[in-house]
Amino acid sequence: MDFTSERRLDDGVLEREFTLGEIPGILWTPGSTSEPAPLILLGHPGGLGKMYPRLVARAQRSAAQGFAAATIELPGSGDRPRSAAAEQARADLRRALEAGEPVSDEIVDALILPLVDQAVPEWRATLDALLALPEIGGPVGYAGGVIAIGVRLAVVEPRIAAAGLFAGSFVPRSMFEEARQVTIPLHVLLQWDDEGNDRQAALDLFDAFGSKEKTLHANMGGHTGVPQFAGEDAAGFFARHLK
């Protein structure tokens, strides 16, 4: 992990850009830390530049609670190389949505499964590197989308103690079997009136999770209109489980 830039935000949070091999990422740590901070991995749909304003806001809210936060670029997004198959799947998805057709399982699988297969080991390698830093401790949470990445991470990565998942993207059918294997506490956010999202699939996925503690928060406001109080509720969830 190589740090490539460093700056202090207004609230004292230290923001450092890094690269891990070819993967760019950002780490935020609280301004004043006496002991290693618990860590929240910030998931997002890809495109660090475009997502930056929302990510830094989430990181600053986490830092105010004493958490470090980190994110990495997704495979095939931002400045990372595109894969022909993923580009084809995105084009197929766009075509289906524009034609008002249902999005087939084939399109969802082609879009999401290779992404999960590639992104999850990258997140785990990032976690190795972050937990080697003296200012970062455990436990670790995962927060955000892509929900299928969060599900896989929750199953395969024992260092993740709790996950706040955003049910705002497509979920391959095969992920429902993985969802049953999830046992960590979950906080699932669903935008009820998110027209680009399959609400019933999100409810089915929530039902499938094996976790004894799982909470679904559904709100209005469309895909990007998550209300501020929903962020506060999610912060309470992580405060309960990562401290």
Place this chain on the structure above:
Amino acid sequence: MDFTSERRLDDGVLEREFTLGEIPGILWTPGSTSEPAPLILLGHPGGLGKMYPRLVARAQRSAAQGFAAATIELPGSGDRPRSAAAEQARADLRRALEAGEPVSDEIVDALILPLVDQAVPEWRATLDALLALPEIGGPVGYAGGVIAIGVRLAVVEPRIAAAGLFAGSFVPRSMFEEARQVTIPLHVLLQWDDEGNDRQAALDLFDAFGSKEKTLHANMGGHTGVPQFAGEDAAGFFARHLK
């Protein structure tokens, strides 16, 4: 409204039992109040005696936030006279549940609709009396079950500014039309694994509400196992809307 008893709880909250005509009720006010307190009406499934431990806990949590809280006995519950029709509906319900049969719309209508028709005017009369007390101000919230009572109150009673509803009881089909007329902010609590409750009906009802701000919180723990953090989230909802 006649006060029949008065005592101070450990945390300084003043608990007063009252009667309004034939209806018994309880009013809780914060220990230290400089100005009139906003009021939360505590809904419950009937049986003040049996429900008291949970009601007083909710009232004390509300009082800690500066809210007064009040509840009344439901028609046909506790020491109030039974109606033959309601007793018949309860017996029919019990029989259906014990036989593992689906609960018919007829049973739900017979059980809930007369209860709503009688309880809602009683709540409104109670509200008149409470708001005449100098220590109680507005705005007013309704919190709890029976959800059909909360829906009707939200439609017909303009003094109710926000409602936290517990989706844990049967909902007559005709209430879905009323739900569409609700416009106040709503916070709906659903116990996801509540075997005695129709989860799909609860989700359909949430979908039907006309409110621009509506939030659904689903948790595990069975009908009576609402987790403590769910109470804290609901408290945050009322703090946002009644202050």
